[in-house]
Amino acid sequence: MMTEVDYYELLGCSRDADHATIKTAYRKLAMKYHPDRTGGCQDSEAKFKAVSEAYEVLKDPQKRAAYDRFGHAAFKQGMGGGGGGHAGAQDFGAFSDIFESVFGEFMGGGRPGGGRQQRRGADLRYDMEISLDAAFEGKSTEITVDVSGICEACSGSGATPGTGKRACNTCGGAGAVRAQQGFFVVERACPTCGGSGEIISDPCAECRGEGRVDQTKTLTVNIPPGVDDGTRIRLSGEGEAGARGAPSGDLYIFLHIKRHDLFERHGTTLHAKAPISFTTAALGGEIAIPGLDGEEHVIKIPAGTQSGREVRKRGAGMPVLQGRGRGDMVVHLEVEMPRKLSAKQRELLEAFRETETGEECPQATGFFAKLKQAVGG
Structure with missing residues (x-):
């Protein structure tokens, strides 16, 4: 699994940094790694592209809100921010879905026109403590997490094998219902099917129609050399499974470095x-x-x-x-x-003291000279 560096870490900013702080951090790094200043160094060019991508996302309030909630997954459908490019119509559509996920709950739920809703599984956090030596060398380690995973009995559908689903009678399979409130029409997720648009006639006995069950997973985490305290590693699709076949969330590994003796x-x-x-x-x-x-x-x-x-x-x-x-x-x-000094060592030091002129320790000599002048004055 690929390690993705957090945009805030790339720019050296905290997650609550304001726009001016983010802009200043980006300008410093852009000047440092710009190809024209580094003689075409490939590593510097890669760094320049990475910080540019991070800034393109974090400078935009909507993109930043989506990133804060979904991480890099918010832009997997092509939105991106790399190299300072502009999103096309298809990219904006993908981001629009994410924007609704972030702000839709404040606007009555769901986009105009309804449509079935698939609730993505929740993201999970795992805190891992590693030694400074491990942070230096990098390592591959296994972790065990308790998580809701896809039900194997029904393959995540929620229905008993051999049976199917039918359209919800309440919403007609749309997944949303409308209600008149004065001059406004408010659209909400269907209360009968929960927005899926489907009803399971014969729920799976193993998961009770949820399509997911509690399970313990053993996962491999690859820690690259040079990670710092607070570095975040994302394991895509290893979070909570979505209900009834919806996409799984992600698992975020937060690293904490132990104090070193030296x-x-x-x-x-x-x-x-x-x-x-x-x-x-x-x-x-x-x-x-x-x-x-x-x-x-x-x-x-x-x-x-x-x-x-x-x-x-x-x-x-x-x-x-x-x-x-x-x-x-x-x-x-x-x-x-x-x-502790031996008799011989003391004798040698006494002989050295007798040869001192004051030039050996000019600060001490100067200090006591000034002290005498001050007292005498």
Whole structure:
């Protein structure tokens, strides 16, 4: 099953972001990944198309409302938004159906002219916790979910095998009824057949005419490398089954990354704290940090390093989701002073102190000089 990246995640915006925030985020990314600025890089071009598609949907209030409710499935019939193209007449018809699903309940239900209604199965949410190592490498895992699935006894029709359905007498098979209210004619789903336009004479004994039964499913989820906390993966058609043969909903996997013992993640950058001895800080040297890739990354410590200094290791961070390359590793150095000294070490340090001129630690020397002036003043 294909992984689809959430449009809000592509633009780096929250789901409640206003239009101005979304527009600003899109412009920054469009400038960053525009083919004219990246020398025709295929990865950048793919990113440019992806963020353009996301913006085309989220900038339009109606398309955004449909996407918020149905996700990518809202545009599977050709609506799309890729590359800044415009929807044709056929595309608008497909979106019109979705728009009615979102707003129809506030307008009396159903479109003018009636017609049978198929209630799509509900979308489901599954929260999955994974380690930072799994987010780095990607993984394929199985999950078990309790869900209403298609009844195998009647193949989802709701009728006993060998029997059929008949047109509803109340609505004549239209699935909708009309009622006069003053000057207005209000159309609603038929209360007898629930909008399906059909009546089951002999309901299936297994599902009691619903066409679906409670069952437990085992599903495979493919997690790509580089996913971040809150990444959403859609499993199409794995949500609740629709009643009496209606389409199934989708299952959305929301990923949550566990806290790591060493690294703290900010986007594709990994941050780590590393204590170093005061002699290494003074004289310089090297330390080795084990990366999520299984390699030992050598960090060079310049002589005279102060506590709090950051050293960056290029390309040692998290993979870029659905792209190439990796982020960086930033090591925050903390100088650790010795707590216990041998007699020999103390002797050597005493000898060093006797040779100090004040130039070795200019900040300390300058601070106490200013302090004396302030007190003397």
